[in-house]
Amino acid sequence: MTTPSSLDSLIEALRCLPGVGPKSAQRMAYHLMQHDRAGAHRLAGSLQLALTALRHCQRCNTFTESDICSRCLSTKRDPSLLCVVETPVDMNMLEQTHAYSGLYYVLMGRVSPLDGIGPAELHLERLLARACDGVVREVIIATNYTNEGEATAHYLCEMLRSRGVSVSRIARGVPVGGELEYVDAGTLAQALRERRPLAG
Amino acid sequence: MTTPSSLDSLIEALRCLPGVGPKSAQRMAYHLMQHDRAGAHRLAGSLQLALTALRHCQRCNTFTESDICSRCLSTKRDPSLLCVVETPVDMNMLEQTHAYSGLYYVLMGRVSPLDGIGPAELHLERLLARACDGVVREVIIATNYTNEGEATAHYLCEMLRSRGVSVSRIARGVPVGGELEYVDAGTLAQALRERRPLAG
Numbered sequence: 001m002t003t004p005s006s007l008d009s010l011i012e013a014l015r016c017l018p019g020v021g022p023k024s025a026q027r028m029a030y031h032l033m034q035h036d037r038a039g040a041h042r043l044a045g046s047l048q049l050a051l052t053a054l055r056h057c058q059r060c061n062t063f064t065e066s067d068i069c070s071r072c073l074s075t076k077r078d079p080s081l082l083c084v085v086e087t088p089v090d091m092n093m094l095e096q097t098h099a100y101s102g103l104y105y106v107l108m109g110r111v112s113p114l115d116g117i118g119p120a121e122l123h124l125e126r127l128l129a130r131a132c133d134g135v136v137r138e139v140i141i142a143t144n145y146t147n148e149g150e151a152t153a154h155y156l157c158e159m160l161r162s163r164g165v166s167v168s169r170i171a172r173g174v175p176v177g178g179e180l181e182y183v184d185a186g187t188l189a190q191a192l193r194e195r196r197p198l199a200g
Numbered sequence: 201m202t203t204p205s206s207l208d209s210l211i212e213a214l215r216c217l218p219g220v221g222p223k224s225a226q227r228m229a230y231h232l233m234q235h236d237r238a239g240a241h242r243l244a245g246s247l248q249l250a251l252t253a254l255r256h257c258q259r260c261n262t263f264t265e266s267d268i269c270s271r272c273l274s275t276k277r278d279p280s281l282l283c284v285v286e287t288p289v290d291m292n293m294l295e296q297t298h299a300y301s302g303l304y305y306v307l308m309g310r311v312s313p314l315d316g317i318g319p320a321e322l323h324l325e326r327l328l329a330r331a332c333d334g335v336v337r338e339v340i341i342a343t344n345y346t347n348e349g350e351a352t353a354h355y356l357c358e359m360l361r362s363r364g365v366s367v368s369r370i371a372r373g374v375p376v377g378g379e380l381e382y383v384d385a386g387t388l389a390q391a392l393r394e395r396r397p398l399a400g
Binding site for chain 1: 202204207210213214216218219227229230231232233237239241242243244245246247249250252253254263269270271288292295308381
């Protein structure tokens with residue numbers, strides 16, 4: 001009887017946003033309905049558009065609106081370098097350093113046994129085919145320096161090495177336990193420059 | 201060239217949410233597209249529905265899906281008490297104390313000269329007509345204890361007093377400078393119980 005159901009639904013729906021609890025969701029819903037209906041309208045439209053337009057690049061997995069993303073199609077990038085990251089956000093972070101001009105492969109995840117994600121769930125055969133295509137000279141592993149990211153890096157290294165692919169890892173300039181998304185561009189650029197060959 | 205335009209638009213659109221800056225908006229957008237497309241779909245639908253369904257109650261101004269909200273229509277509320285609040289959220293906060301069973305009038309704003317909101321912009325003639333309808337015995341002013349809320353309370357008191365309406369103010373149990381939305385229900389219930397007649 002107290003809150004209209006459409007307002008209740010909106011408050012509930014806003015909680016799908018990361019970091020938004022019941023109190024924030026209530027504030028957001030009332031703010032939108034009271035002060036920013038135009039913003040709410042734009043947001044609804046943008047969500048619909050993104051859901052319709054965005055898909056995964058068939059080469060690197062990142063978000064794109066075409067079959068192959070503009071970065072993979074670019075002739076200005078060095079195709080002999082392939083950088084492996086966990087998520088599209090991590091890829092963006094590396095791009096913002098302006099310290100890398102090779103291509104990317106986005107895992108869209110990490111090896112995480114506790115969540116039931118093993119190497120099989122990451123569809124690594126596509127990465128393997130890419131790394132062995134004769135164009136790639138070096139695979140740079142830029143997964144996070146968390147336990148899962150390290151496990152993923154270790155697994156990738158073993159897998160690629162056994163096929164004779166040259167593998168490196170971004171330097172441990174990234175704070176241990178930290179995630180790429182929260183590191184400043186300078187530190188990240190350094191870590192990229194100081195990448196080291198992985199010991200066998 | 202780097203981020204697809206629909207993703208850029210979504211990040212930009214998310215910034216209409218209060219407290220969401222560029223970094224949070226980016227995290228939210230990627231999270232939705234990567235991990236919670238169902239949630240994004242629900243959110244878009246809820247926004248559309250709320251924009252279509254929600255309007256203002258013709259009696260108290262709060263959000264409702266009908267002409268008159270269920271609270272104004274209820275026969276269980278005491279129509280001789282009229283509580284004036286700034287926003288629908290403030291009304292909800294008072295309801296959650298279960299210490300009040302009268303009716304409400306939501307100003308949908310406050311007197312705020314710096315923002316160009318004077319008494320005229322708040323359409324107080326409707327509140328005045330309501331307070332003088334012969335049913336209301338007491339108007340309880342529950343605007344925030346901020347400068348603007350106090351100025352609003354002062355103005356309302358003068359206006360209602362001059363028409364012979366009995367006016368009270370919720371007790372200053374609410375921290376000075378604080379806003380109703382962030383006060384615990386116990387403090388708020390106390391402030392409601394200890395309301396005092398306004399000195400002339």
